[in-house]
Amino acid sequence: MDIAALKAELEGLKIEDNPKIVQQKSRDFYWYSPVLKRQLDHVSGDLVVSPRDEGEVVRVLSACHRLGVPVTPRGTGTGNYGQAMPLSGGVILSLAEMNAVTSILPGRVVAHPGAIIVDIDRATRAHSNQELRLHPSTYATASIGGFIAGGSGGVGSINFGGLRDFGNVLRLRVVTMEAEPRILELTGEDIHKVTHAYGTNGIITEVEMPLTAAYDWVDVIVGFDSFTGAARYGNTLACQDGILTKLVTPIAAPVPWLYFKRHQKFLREDMSICVAMVAPHSLDAFLAFTRRAGGQVVYNAATASDEEKKGLPPAYELAWNHTTLRALRVDPSITYLQSLYPFPDHLELVEKIDGLFPGEVFSHLEFVRLDGNVTCFGLNLVRFTTEERLDEIVAAFEQNGCPIFNPHRYTLEEGGMKQTDEVQLAFKREADPRGLLNPGKMIAWEDPAYDYRSGKTFLFKGLSQVS
C-alpha cells in the first residue's frame, strides 16, 4: 500500500496521520463485545482523510481506487458491531466535516452525511416544529449517514418501524469507488442497496429523510413487581392507538436499580420497569391507562421537581443500546444480545426466554411496530463468562424461535439475517468492483461459497495482515 503516494495525490485535503489519532479514529464501540474486543483490538487504518465536500470525496475515492488503498467510511464511530473499523488498514474517510442541513420542507429534510442527528432535529424544530421519525439512542452523538449505513432503528420505531422499512429514508446520494467515481441518486427500491450496508458499496454524501410533528416528549417510568407485568403492560401500551408514545421499554429487575444510578432514588432493587416517552397531549390518557393497568408511576418528568430532575439523563439514554452502556459502566462483565421476538407469539416467547437463564441473562425489550404489528426486540443483558457459553445462549434463543442479530460478529451477514443480501452484493459489484470499500464486512463478497449453517465464525483473511 503506497500511502506516501496517496498523501501526495491528496495534497490540500485535510489529512491526519498521527498514529495515536488514527488508531482512535479506527475504533468504534466494538469493545461492547468481549469477542470483537479480542478480535479487533489491534485494527488500525493508516490515515484519516476528512473531505469538506462531495468533490473531495470523489478525489479521495478516485486516488484510492488507482492506488488500491482500502477506504472505510466513518460518521462518529458509535456503531457497536465494529462496522467502522478498517480491517485491512488504509484510509478512514471521516464524513464529520460534511455536516450541513441544507433544506427543510413540510415532511422532509435534506442533510449532509456527517450531520449529528440531534442537530438535524434542532434545525427542523426551529424551522417548522418537525423532527425525524426515528433516531438511535446515540441521538446526541451519531451522524445521520452512520445511522443509515450502520444502524437499524430506535426511538420512534414504535410508530414507524425500522430504518429499512419503505418510506423511512427518502433519497440517498452516493459516490461509487471507481477510476472515475459516479454520483448516483437512489430513491424507492434502490435505497435498499446501501442502507445498513456498512459503507461497503458506496459513500453517502447527501440524505433526504422524512419528518413528523415534533413534541416536547415527557419521560415517564412505570414500576412493576414482576417483569411479566412490565412486559405485558408495555405490549398493551404499545397497542393503544390513541396514546402517542415514542419509546416503550420494559426492563427486568434488578437492572434498573443496579445500573441506572441517577434514577436509583426512584426505584427498588426488585422493581421491573417500563420506560416511556409520551406526547404531552397524551399524558392524561397515558396516566389513566397506567392506573387501570396496575402500574405505579415512579417518575414523571411533567410533575417532577427541578431538584428531582437535576442530572438525569433523558429516557432514551436508558433505552436501546444505552441500557447496556449503563450496565457496562458499573459492571464490565456485562455484554448483551440483540434478538427479535416475532409477532404474534412475542409475549409467550418473552416469558419463556426470561425464565431460561436466571442470574445470567436479564430481559430488556424495545416495543416496535413492524409491518403494522406491535412486537418487540430484545436487547438482553448477559453476564459474560466464556465465548462458548455466549454461543450456547445464542443457540437457545434461536431454538426457541427468536432470531439473534449477533452483536459479537463484525460481518453484515452474521450480525444480521445469516444470508446473502443479493441486492447489496450486486450493487457492490457495480459500485466497488475492486472490493476496496470497508473490506471484510460482507461475507458474500469475500467468500461467495460460505456456508452460514456451518456454525463457525467467519474469519476475514485480511484481518491477520493488519499490524
Ligand SMILES: Cc1cc2nc3c(=O)[nH]c(=O)nc-3n(C[C@H](O)[C@H](O)[C@H](O)COP(=O)(O)OP(=O)(O)OC[C@H]3O[C@@H](n4cnc5c(N)ncnc54)[C@H](O)[C@@H]3O)c2cc1C
Ligand atoms: C450506547 C449506544 C446506543 C446505540 N443505540 C442504537 C439504537 O438505538 N439504534 C441503532 O440502530 N443503533 C444504535 N447504536 C449503534 C450506533 O450508534 C448507531 O447505529 C449510529 O447511528 C451510528 O452512527 P455513527 O455516526 O456513529 O456511525 P459509524 O459508527 O461511524 O458508522 C456506522 C457504519 O456506517 C458506515 N458509514 C458511516 N458514514 C457513512 C457514509 N457517509 N456513507 C457510507 N457509509 C457510512 C461506517 O463505515 C460503518 O460501517 C448504538 C450504539 C451505542 C454505542
